[in-house]
Amino acid sequence: MTKTAAAKGEIRVTPLADALGERYLAYAMSTIVSRSLPDVRDGLKPVHRRLLFAMRQLKLDPDGGFKKCARVVGDVIGKYHPHGDIAVYDTLVRLAQDFAVRYPLVEGQGNFGNIDGDNAAAMRYTEAKLTAVAAALMDGLDEDAVDFRPTYDGTEEEPVVMPAAFPNLLANGASGIAVGMATSIPPHNVGEICDALDLLIAKPDCAVDDLIARMPGPDFPTGGVLVEGHAAIAEAYRTGKGAFRLRARWTVEKLSHGLYQIVITEIPYQVQKARLIERIAELLGEKKLPLLADIRDESAEDVRLVLEPRNRTVEAALVMEQLFRQTDLESRVPLNMNVLDANSVPRVMTLKEVLRAFLDHRMVVLERRSRFRLDKIDRRLEVLDGFLKVYADLDTVIRIIRYEDNPKAGLIARFNLTEVQAEAILNMRLRSLNKLQEVEIRTEHDALSAEKAGLVALLADEGRRWRVIASQIAVTRKTFGGDTPLGRRRTELGEVPAAVVVPIEAFVEREPITMVLSDKGWVRALKGHADTSPEALKFKEGDELRCALKTWTTDKILILSTDGRFFTLGGDRLPSGRGHGEPLRLMIDLAPEADVAAVMIHQPGRRLLLSTDAGRGFIVQENEVLAQTRAGKMILNVGEGEKASFCLPVEGDAVAIVGQNRKMLVFMIEEIPELTRGRGVILQKYRDCGTADIKMFTLADGLTWALGERTRTETVLTPWLGKRASVGRLPPSGFPRTNRFS
Template sequence: MADPLAGHIEDTRLADALSERYLAYAMSTIMSRSLPDVRDGLKPVHRRLLYAMQQLRLDPTAGFKKCARVVGDVIGKYHPHGDASVYEALVRLAQEFAQRYPLVEGQGNFGSIDGDNAAAMRYTEARLTEVARALLDGIEDDAVDLRPTYDGEEQEPVVLPGAFPNLLANGAAGIAVGMATSIPPHNAGEVCAAALLMVRDPDVGLDALLAAMPGPDFPTGGVVVEDAGAMRQAYETGRGGFRLRARWSVEQGRFGTWTVVVTEIPYQVQKSRLIEQIAELLELKKLPLLGDVRDESTTEVRLVLEPKTRGVEPEVLMETLFRATQLETRFGLNMNVLGADRVPRVMGLREVLRAWLDHRHEVLLRRSRHRLAALDRRLEVLDGFLAVYLNLDEVIRIVREEDDAKAALIAAFTLTETQADAILNMRLRSLRRLEEIEIQKEHATLTRERAELASLLEREPLRWRRIATELEATRKKFGGGPLGARRSTLAEPPAPVDISQISAVEREPVTVILSEKGWIRAVRGHAIDPAAQKFKEGDALERTLECWTTDRLCGFATDGRAFTLRVSDLPRGRGDGQPIRLMVELSNEERLIALFVVADGERWLLASAGGRGLLVKSEDLLAEKRTGRQVLNLRPGERAALCVRAAGDHVALLGGNRRLLIFPLDQVPELSRGTGVALLKLKEEGLKEARTFDRVAGLAWHEGVRPRGMADLAEWVGRRGDAGRPAPIWVTRKA
């Protein structure tokens, strides 16, 4: 019979079809690829790798098997993706510099901290570690749910039992659609200690948890130099970051010479790339205090940094390197995970620990029920054995003479079918008196165990006591020895080191020229004639800025981001310069609305076209990276309109509807980033201009125009967020 839907065509709007398919792709990426589960801290590919290796009997005490065999089983049974990506995930699980607690023990070349790739999977071998075995412990005791694999031929676990706190101990990183996760590694002993506090007191405060688990513990060591208050806020909200520095020491040489030796580098920094970066900066003369760098590493990291002169202070030398190289990095914290309900959300430290402990409680319940059912089955059989041992002659007679021995046994001794089957399957040697004694002993032992399990299932305090015992065992097993010892040191932020006078750039006056099409260059000297400057055809001057070669510039764009540029890095000479979009990641739809020299102690008023704004300090606008820093958060379809120096105590705002509003500047909050507050009530006209002024000096809207005092401005003074009044002629007219 022909399919009635064959040849059927249904019209669908392209936008609807794209939305539906993109949403399906996004959910697949979030749920099945990029975000870890809060209960076992694993993504699907890692969970399937460990489960496949457990099915292959690759226990820590067993022999190794080729990684190609493992990858083949994973992609053939559980994970329908490419073998290269699966092998990369397997390799990472075995790298001691990538995993704080490796889940796979590798044999062969599994890469190096220099960024070298692992050997092909046909050459390498692997097996599980004790940590992985702890994650899998109980999976055969119905501890977790199983689901069909992609082809329906096998079963795979939805989540692992997770007796090891893998999410916090090993961390996680991933980028999904519209969301990402970044969790640093921690010390497993400290995580278990914090979890024990929560078991004993479910309402324990965050400060007590952080006393037991003070911060990250990276596999490559290093020194975490982050403010305690910032760390507490990060763990409370699930968002933040940690500043990580290399560990270094000074080695004295002959005749008063010395060198700095770096023995630990920040997490996820490739040593070879770090050395290349330092060498490049040396060649560009951007490290004026450093003479040379040598790599004397073996299996241990050892980078030797020689100062240009022995009169340099080691702290000052390292400060210049920390600011310019990856000897100092920032590891972001974004604990965005899948909860037990499979819904992604950002969790704080207490919520993560609570979710893991609740999972362990569920695993204990399921394993106890599974064991109780097994005990009941065995006790039923033993009860049958004991019942017939008192009359073995009758049992033998029934078996020899009765046509239906099973039914006769059930009728004669009041047995169940299971008991009758067990008796009929019993070997003759089991009829000895000694065997009866062993059965009685086993029955007594299992009866006591069953009573304990029944009590455990009935009383929740007993279950939490058992979980506390398991946590203590995990803490002792993985929190001590070379594997469990803390590697990263937690330190207070170092005292500021003044390196402002240290520069390889000669300080000289320049004028920065920015064209309308975004070409930027620096011309020597101040007071240049803008009309004498030449531009590409169709381009023209947008703004000039007098500064010095040692200055830093801040550019504020229409997408609400702030970018930092060093004047010394700008192209010089009489040419056209360079597109600013090659120096910062600025899309073609966005442009700079402000460009100014960064000075300490200044504040800036940022505002969107919709009339919302905030005050920001100069230091909060700095971003030494191409992507800049999102300072003003914008609503969909909105753009940033103004960036004005906040000097004085009042602000005057002019909308596109030619209405003017003046109010005290202290009504605008000072933030490091945000959406801001309503400054001027607007409809569709947008915010046009803003001026800040001091009430004593008065407001001069245009240069060369007499300032107006507060008495003249009283008509337009109101409260923040008002609609304002029609502006006077001296504001709306051209200067």
């Protein structure tokens, strides 16, 4: 080490990790304690506290006039908060926004921004003063209610914490991100907070659930509907961590001709209205809101967003459910009550701990203010005692003052006074030397003596102090509680919404259509329930009608291919009936070697009997065969050389099956297993043929088949009744030679 280096100071070799760790820890603690986390006692961060104190020093009282915000910001950064003016001004602006703060601490004059997200005007154009809430927070600062500390340059002093006659932490909430920790506390209703505080004073051992009964949940400045369950709210308050589900408030306005519109009057907390409208417009442009036709902003001073549904048959609840899922019309407000306790130690507190910390702080403030007042009374009584001693002999007092070289010493010696008493007498005006003034002094002395006795009794009795605190809380409730326009609850406590399944019918205009499928696989949808006679339908040369279904645009069409795969088509997705339609293979991924085996309209909850042409099958729930993609869903596994051929709704209690060998078998449905996928079981045993037809019916009603334009019913079926997988026997006489029931 050189002499020059030694002269500058000691040089220590320190590992980089240790040096960085030490400095980062110092930075982290500074961020946590001096910037990001609020104090549990007054709910303020240092910048808020310094801003309010600077405005108080500028005498910007609620009953006074306004001053330019630039003047306020200048005082704050010049005397108390050595940071950027923009950060301080942004803090001032937020404290004045009634849509951002439940109980504003600053009253602004000028442009302070709006709920659309527009910024406030520059600080040179706006003016501000304190509100009654801020005044309540600082009530008692001049009465030694809290400690003061030197400012950053040591020229002045600032309060360490506010006396806080107003429960600001819970009433206005807080948010902040520190190093390795964060805080997020939503605002609450001060009247409900006061009710909870009263309960905690009366029953210090009460449970959190008892507090929640009086303080059921947050109360946001922008209103909305709280739809979180009671159990989740209780758990959040019990642990200090959780979240609250908040939705916009909406109503339905009826219009003429059966039309209606949805009007949103309140949006969730901290959601910018302009950005919300932009998001909804984006989703409309992307066609992700099929139930919604348009949105308009008709807001003035109040929020009014008008939503036009796509058609009058759509339910308003379904429209809103879709918006809740995809936009900020529903948001989750987190709860993380991570705050600085009375010892400036950050920790997560429960609701009860936060309320207890506020009450303990109010107790400290009451004791300090009482002692301060007691000290003032003692000093004043000392002076008044001196006055009373000399009023009996005012001539002597005048003579001593007039002729003595040291009148103070003379008065002390003559009347046995203290220096304070003698100084007060010497500073007394001559006009006060009359009998009337003596009466006033005795009256004041008696009043102060009585007040002193009350303060001494108050400091000696904890129960009495708690009663005083309860009376102070009652004043806060009366001033800012639910009976005032500011204190009325704005957020509605709603029920937990049930899981709403938005059906396809809600997305589509319900209109009648007729699905036409040709033998060569061309599909189209005719408007209405059209005539499907061969004379009314036209096909390409060599093509003909395979099937026609009279259905609706809101229906789902099930298609079974011969390889055992199911496909699902929406009625609204079918091509227009103009021309010959489109090939079905363009709409579903039908295998090249496969063909259509069956087409039917989906009915939720129904059961289907599936079978191959080889007589193997099973029963499946119809809901299980719905396919979500064009690739379809494999349900019936077919063997080599087999084809899926039959798809019948399960009806009655018996099955009649006829083979190509003209053998008929009747057995009970209960013998067929219900599966979700597979090859199934043997329905009828064959040697060198397959299944010709299957029919489901009620055994007691008999088996019916068509004979030309007539029908025949066979009620005596004992000869053909057997077990599944039997061979069967020849059908009754008169059974069609086609081996089909219809």
